[in-house]
Amino acid sequence: MKEINILWFKKDLRIFDNEALCEAKKDHKILPIYIIELDIWSQNTHSFRQWGFCKESLIDLRNELTEIGQPLIIRTGNVINIFDEISSKFKIKGIYSHQETGDWLTYKRDQKVREWALRKNIMWKEFLQFSVFRGNLDRNNWSKKWQKNNEKNLIKAPLRIESINFDIGEIPPDKIFSFKQESCPGRLEGGRKKGLERMHYFFNKKLNFYSQDISSPEKSFDSCSRLSPYISWGCISLREIFYRADIYKNNNSRMLKSRLTWHCHFIQKLETEPELEFKEFHPYFQDIRTNNNELLYLWSIGKTGFPFIDACMRSLNFNGWINFRIRAMLMSFASYNLWLPWQESGSELARKFIDYEPGIHWNQCQMQSGTTSINTNRIYNPIKQGKDHDPQGDFIKKWVPELKDISESFIHEPWLLNKFNKEEYTKLNYIKPIVDIPNSTKKARNMLKEITQKDGYWEISKKIYLKHGSRKRKTINKKINSNKIKKERDIQYELKLEL
Ligand SMILES: Cc1cc2nc3c(=O)[nH]c(=O)nc-3n(C[C@H](O)[C@H](O)[C@H](O)COP(=O)(O)OP(=O)(O)OC[C@H]3O[C@@H](n4cnc5c(N)ncnc54)[C@H](O)[C@@H]3O)c2cc1C
Numbered sequence: 391m392k393e394i395n396i397l398w399f400k401k402d403l404r405i406f407d408n409e410a411l412c413e414a415k416k417d418h419k420i421l422p423i424y425i426i427e428l429d430i431w432s433q434n435t436h437s438f439r440q441w442g443f444c445k446e447s448l449i450d451l452r453n454e455l456t457e458i459g460q461p462l463i464i465r466t467g468n469v470i471n472i473f474d475e476i477s478s479k480f481k482i483k484g485i486y487s488h489q490e491t492g493d494w495l496t497y498k499r500d501q502k503v504r505e506w507a508l509r510k511n512i513m514w515k516e517f518l519q520f521s522v523f524r525g526n527l528d529r530n531n532w533s534k535k536w537q538k539n540n541e542k543n544l545i546k547a548p549l550r551i552e553s554i555n556f557d558i559g560e561i562p563p564d565k566i567f568s569f570k571q572e573s574c575p576g577r578l579e580g581g582r583k584k585g586l587e588r589m590h591y592f593f594n595k596k597l598n599f600y601s602q603d604i605s606s607p608e609k610s611f612d613s614c615s616r617l618s619p620y621i622s623w624g625c626i627s628l629r630e631i632f633y634r635a636d637i638y639k640n641n642n643s644r645m646l647k648s649r650l651t652w653h654c655h656f657i658q659k660l661e662t663e664p665e666l667e668f669k670e671f672h673p674y675f676q677d678i679r680t681n682n683n684e685l686l687y688l689w690s691i692g693k694t695g696f697p698f699i700d701a702c703m704r705s706l707n708f709n710g711w712i713n714f715r716i717r718a719m720l721m722s723f724a725s726y727n728l729w730l731p732w733q734e735s736g737s738e739l740a741r742k743f744i745d746y747e748p749g750i751h752w753n754q755c756q757m758q759s760g761t762t763s764i765n766t767n768r769i770y771n772p773i774k775q776g777k778d779h780d781p782q783g784d785f786i787k788k789w790v791p792e793l794k795d796i797s798e799s800f801i802h803e804p805w806l807l808n809k810f811n812k813e814e815y816t817k818l819n820y821i822k823p824i825v826d827i828p829n830s831t832k833k834a835r836n837m838l839k840e841i842t843q844k845d846g847y848w849e850i851s852k853k854i855y856l857k858h859g860s861r862k863r864k865t866i867n868k869k870i871n872s873n874k875i876k877k878e879r880d881i882q883y884e885l886k887l888e889l
Contacts, residue, residue: 391481397422398487402624403447404582405454405547409517412545414486419552426466430495432568435740439710443580443744447623450581459551464559470506482512488519491657493748497664521654522661576709585620600642608785610713618745657749659858667752672763674841679731690738695823698776701789710744718758719770725759726769726834727825732759760838763851764859776802792820
């Protein structure tokens with residue numbers, strides 16, 4: 391039997407700066423493969439729009455690999471069954487891949503693959519995709535380790551790999567997936583070529599506007615890098631973007647680099663404690679919220695009666711991407727005002743994002759729901775956010791046509807029209823607010839405060855901080871590490887109400 395190394399592509403769909411590829415081709419022929427795992431794709435966090443992006447990235451990767459000698463092999467099914475099929479035709483010397491910092495299922499899948507490889511006496515070598523580390527990790531050293539890994543040189547793509555005699559397989563038809571085939575007309579196209587185009591456009595034309603436009607729902611669409619889906623699917627390596635940002639020594643590039651660091655900081659938490667995908671950081675916040683399918687549905691389709699929330703949600707549904715502040719506001723509204731469990735609203739949001747990245751996503755969902763106990767809680771006021779980031783209501787009018795004729799004075803609070811022009815209000819074909827903002831905000835704030843006053847709360851919180859907390863925010867850290875925990879608890883976790 392011919393000896394080969396399997397090069398197992400997962401969410402690292404590129405040949406440039408790909409350490410696994412570089413190492414795999416050193417001593418044997420390589421069999422580059424991507425496996426479509428239907429159990430993973432059928433999770434309620436996955437969607438047709440993500441598959442669309444992934445499919446385009448696979449086509450691009452297959453073309454790149456074909457150009458250097460061996461097309462990408464594609465199979466659908468269970469990884470171990472497919473590796474068994476390969477081992478019946480070749481002698482597998484090693485499996486080379488990046489470490490997947492994914493979700494609970496990919497974590498469990500990797501454990502099974504490891505057992506299989508051990509049983510078969512096949513070496514499985516994994517390389518770091520991001521600066522996220524497995525095993526016992528001392529949080530105090532994380533920054534240093536991150537830095538060291540980030541400073542490694544970029545790896546050139548090989549000029550040639552030897553071809554292998556094995557059926558390359560086809561990309562399966564969309565109908566094999568269980569998700570609804572909804573459209574997402576505004577989403578970015580997948581693949582490294584498109585990712586590089588976006589990256590060059592951002593650095594050449596938009597970097598100077600980055601910090602000033604980052605929170606505007608309209609302007610951020612062009613001025614944010616929107617590289618997140620290319621990072622999540624691995625079409626571009628994080629290091630590659632970092633190197634590029636390093637060329638420009640200004641505040642905008644520094645701001646971008648700090649966000650690229652957050653990327654790994656958040657994923658590290660889920661890597662250290664994979665259960666955080668389902669369970670609260672702090673156990674005292676478990677099961678405090680109530681399912682309500684009707685509210686969840688109205689929020690998800692952008693029919694809450696709050697114009698800025700609805701405009702943002704409809705824009706996200708159309709484009710598969712929205713900026714950080716808006717994501718935080720949408721989540722805050724679902725968790726505090728609608729009091730929905732973050733697991734439910736978080737899954738809805740995950741499906742909408744073409745950049746769904748479990749480590750960032752579930753951390754952020756918990757942060758914006760106040761369940762971590764180690765972050766400042768922010769309850770966003772959607773009316774204030776609308777007035778700040780869409781003062782004339784142009785974005786609202788674009789996405790909520792029901793309000794296109796309403797005057798600027800009422801665009802953020804159409805219900806006020808009832809007081810001044812009853813006739814116009816009765817004609818308005820727009821849903822009435824589904825919740826009372828001041829009351830629901832107050833209730834949420836009191837609920838969280840009550841929980842922080844329960845016996846033992848701060849002791850648990852301190853342990854959470856030691857395991858997961860960022861060591862960069864010195865003032866908060868000092869307070870958490872001080873012995874005066876009880877006395878300081880109110881300022882430490884002050885609830886910021888943006889009313
Ligand atoms: C509730 C919620 C859910 C989120 N879910 C995801 C998700 O599934 N996938 C995802 O990539 N991001 C997620 N984010 C973080 C952030 O909103 C996006 O990374 C960012 O909006 C992507 O746009 P961009 O590429 O233009 O970012 P830029 O501002 O151009 O930043 C460049 C890169 O830095 C990283 N980054 C930026 N902001 C953050 C952040 N706050 N936390 C961690 N990394 C960051 C991303 O990799 C991003 O692509 C979420 C935020 C919230 C509040």
